[in-house]
Amino acid sequence: MLHDFTKIYLRYLESSGKSPKTLSTYSFALNKYNKWRIKNYLLIKEVGRDSIINFRDSLINEGLKPASINLCLNVIYSFYDFLTHEGYIKGNPVNIKKNKVYNEHNQVKPFTAVEIAQIEAFLTNNLTELRIPILLLLNSGILIKELVKLTPSDVVLIKRHIFLKITTSTKATRLVPLTDDVTAHELLILTINIFKEFRIFPITEKSIIRCISFVKEQTGINFSYKRIRKNYSEYLINSGCPRELVRWILGYRSSLKVSPEDLFPFTVKV
Incomplete structure (x- = not known):
């Protein structure tokens, strides 16, 4: 036909x-x-x-x-x-x-190990209050608007595997794996003393965007949100995650039905 x-x-x-x-x-x-x-x-x-x-x-x-x-x-x-x-x-x-x-x-390329180390060092020494949210972006690939809305109840443990539970505007939810042990543990510690309905990071999208630009300017690294997402998706793919599942994790429209067990190989276990 x-x-x-x-x-x-x-x-x-x-x-x-x-x-x-x-x-x-x-x-x-x-x-x-x-x-x-x-x-x-x-x-x-x-x-x-x-x-x-x-x-x-x-x-x-x-x-x-x-x-x-x-x-x-x-x-x-x-x-x-x-x-x-x-x-x-x-x-x-x-x-x-x-x-x-x-x-x-x-092409947008993922960060090298050296670049990641330089970014982490710069955040630790110069932007302490924004260190965890920026590293969380790096290790979860979530949208900035999703990051600033996170509450402690969005950090979930399933059989000791840690995820971010992201709720969309249509009330659909997806579980997002975290790829770094240190960031995951620091996030858990941070949420202990915060009421479940309060935001974890009392910051705005603009402050995150300014921070990303500042890191790029000061380190000379091509540090952009697009590259952050690329870095996360490449990590998942290199870990054996199917591309269709990567798209689902990143929040793109998909007909996939995903269970937490499908995501266990790609997230941190605490």
């Missing part, structure tokens, strides 16, 4: 005045997508966001350059946009911003 949709779309492009070169480029990208979809036994209505990520990763594994991969993604996005507009399907599974592949020099 997708082959028919492809022909319809290419005819539409031709009738709209696209050049032969453009048509050839679009045809190349759609053929690549077609082959991948058929190989994975996917019908057009079964393709979701995770499927598009898998398609992108297959292009990376083929050795295509970022520019070629992004071109394919843009074509597939336009293709699905057309199908949605014409009423063939509902919704576009392609998210260009999140699926885009960057050149190596533009």
Whole structure:
């Protein structure tokens, strides 16, 4: 069925005045997508966001350059946009911003062990009151707005495994593993004398953002919130955590059903 949709779309492009070169480029990208979809036994209505990520990763594994991969993604996005507009399907599974592949020099890289040590030392010597919240960001990957709302009741122990319980605006919850023993123990000690309904860190999002900028300025390390999240996700992946589960932990939309036991291998045990 997708082959028919492809022909319809290419005819539409031709009738709209696209050049032969453009048509050839679009045809190349759609053929690549077609082959991948058929190989994975996917019908057009079964393709979701995770499927598009898998398609992108297959292009990376083929050795295509970022520019070629992004071109394919843009074509597939336009293709699905057309199908949605014409009423063939509902919704576009392609998210260009999140699926885009960057050149190596533009990629966000995790911190090195030396950089982590320098950041910890700087926080200890210069920003004592913000040391734990910043380290908690590093070792949990949670959003800044989630950090400042944490209460002692959000720090949970399940069979001696420590997690942060994050509640979203829709009242859904997820458990977030902590990756550093020292930070986990300091957090537990900090929460002992705080009432359960009080915030652990009486600070604002702006103060955290300013602190991150200050650390970057003073240490010369590319210290950014985006890199903090990248560092955490890379740690999970390198620990054997499936990418779908990493996305769930980071708070991205997912249909996964996750139990605490699924997360035990990736968090601190106290």
